[in-house]
Amino acid sequence: MEILRKMKNSLVLIGLLGFIGSCFALECYVCLGQRTNKDKCIKTTIQCEQEQDACKTQIRWQQPRFWQRVSERYHNISKSCETKARCDAEAAAKGFKCMRDWYRDWDCVECCQGDRCNYYATLGGSQTQLSFLLLTIVLISQALHHYLR
Numbered sequence: 001m002e003i004l005r006k007m008k009n010s011l012v013l014i015g016l017l018g019f020i021g022s023c024f025a026l027e028c029y030v031c032l033g034q035r036t037n038k039d040k041c042i043k044t045t046i047q048c049e050q051e052q053d054a055c056k057t058q059i060r061w062q063q064p065r066f067w068q069r070v071s072e073r074y075h076n077i078s079k080s081c082e083t084k085a086r087c088d089a090e091a092a093a094k095g096f097k098c099m100r101d102w103y104r105d106w107d108c109v110e111c112c113q114g115d116r117c118n119y120y121a122t123l124g125g126s127q128t129q130l131s132f133l134l135l136t137i138v139l140i141s142q143a144l145h146h147y148l149r
Contacts, residue, residue, distance in 0.1 A: 027045050036077070057077070
């Protein structure tokens with residue numbers, strides 16, 4: 001009976017911590033039109049507006065907009081805060097523009113949720129974020145391990 005009471009208290013504490021964490025605004029990395037994911041793109045953060053619940057990374061592979069004798073393509077990386085719905089809609093709207101072929105220009109948008117989740121400018125980075133569910137499972141398993149010893 002004592003174990004169940006301790007587990008119940010632990011679950012309540014975990015729930016409260018999750019609620020308190022959700023009261024604070026999301027923090028995302030921000031940059032505009034950088035050629036690499038270094039310096040500004042990984043050193044500058046901003047606290048998002050309350051309604052903005054996602055971090056957005058836009059990556060373009062493009063030729064220079066002006067004529068050059070050797071016009072090699074380059075990456076253009078931008079990061080910002082956004083609402084999840086708007087970010088997902090923008091990512092879906094890219095459609096065929098997000099065909100990552102080395103020989104033509106492309107433009108892709110990635111969306112993720114979680115503080116500073118847009119650190120890496122990788123396509124598919126939203127799959128690597130640490131979710132609240134995973135954190136909860138780990139904490140519960142640790143609590144069970146501690147109390148059932």
